[in-house]
Amino acid sequence: MFNQRTKIKALLQTTPIDAKVTVMGWVRTFRNNQFIALNDGSTNLNLQIVVPLGMLGEDILKRITTGASLKIAGTIAKSVGKGQTIELLAENVEILGDCDAEKYPLQPKKHSLEFLREIAHLRFRTNTFGTVFRIRHALAFAIHQFFNERGFIYLHTPIITASDAEGAGEMFRVTTLPFDGTPRNEDGSVNFKEDFFGKSTNLTVSGQLEGELGAMAFSEIYTFGPTFRAENSNTTRHLAEFWMIEPEMAFCDLEDNMNLAEEFIQYIIQYVMKNNADDLAFLDQRLAEEEKQKPANERSEMGLIEKLNFVVNNRFERITYTEAIQILLDSPAYKKKKFKYEVSWGIDMQSEHERYLVEKHFKKPVIVTNYPADIKAFYMRLNDGCEPGKQTVAAMDILAPGIGEIVGGSQREERLEKLLQRMENMHIPVEEMNWYLDTRRFGTVPHAGFGLGFERMVQFVTGMTNIRDVIPFARTPKNCNF
């Protein structure tokens, strides 16, 4: 019985005047006892339903409230009023689900994002979040399409891992051991032999190491899955559970890696611009109104769509870490002592430094390459021929305006001896990593890859400033609702 319904997006696209259709959706507003703004989530636009005066009894009219779900049959007509091209002249209105107006928290008015975060189970029904999550979907789809078109294999790397050498922060423990009467060894430490996997296990912080194993057979793979970090981070760009895309390519160097990352980002933005124009238009306007509230000197120079167009049509700036440090040292900000943190070759650049490069100096996405080896992970390839004391690795970070680091990647160290040396220096347990090292023992090849934070990408494309507003149900320290 429900198959007969027509989606509102399709109606607004095809405008089939005089067609008899049935629509189903939720009431956004009911004006004048006569006009229902109906939304079914297929688009951010509503379909106006016209209920002829006197057609419905008082008892039914009272039940058409904001949030109620309806099934309406009628005829599509050119709209008499302004504000929409077509409307549905109702012939039959059925209430599928009532919505108590006194208890329903969503009103036909502007709500704060903070309030909507507290009712995340209902916020999909708002214009803003409907739009954000349609774009999130479009980005996810575009990502799969991009890699599929290029012959990458989608590899499902494990979520539970026994490796603690991934080196990307605190991990969530996975265990079935009881809290009371935990089995102990003679020295008092926990006896993980009794645990489900017979060893200590955690949720993954990265699929990269397993991804590399796939690339050593398929040439190109990518992962796209959830990732977990038990960091006590309370910021607008961190989550305890987030999604990450990690391509890994054999026969690939840092240059190829950068080219792919840039093409990739431009491709998925273009996909959304083409397929979610209504959604982007809504967000563009939303952001423009928000900007108006700000003092003139804090307003961003570009609108959302303007910014996306710019990113799609311009090459990213590419500089080495050494050049980046020099730009910072030569900057007016440095000379006026505006930076809180020191700048010198060897530092791990702080947010203020990255923001200066991206937002003030270049005003576009910037790829920084060849970082000092001391501040980067063990698996990154050591560059040959460095100055003494200035050893660098073939790493690259893409920094985006307003977001910061959106991509982190590198060419991997494929030379067994150098990798072993590096692991020893960094106290990585070599014995436990033999499965990883085997790729270097048996037919090793130059390879590279990167990780893209999916939520940060959604933030960039939607202009949402808080990462908790671009994931359906955010997991952050002290918050695991819904």
Add this chain to the structure above:
RNA sequence: UCCCGAAUAGCUCAGCUGGUUAGAGCAUCUGACUGUUAAUCAGAGGGUCACUGGUUCAAGUCCAGUUUCGGGAGCCA
């Protein structure tokens, strides 16, 4: 985790140097009206001023602690 700020009606907020009965807009309810666009007009109901303790004749207001939220920083994607 650190720094700063906030918490008053369902929502968004006002409430001054402490002083009668804590206000507004929107939402809700009742009624009117009907081609509306977050409809409009009239009226009504709605509050443990986050929590705990303290100062004071008197605390929404001052102080301390706790909780939660927001912004920034660190860690990072």
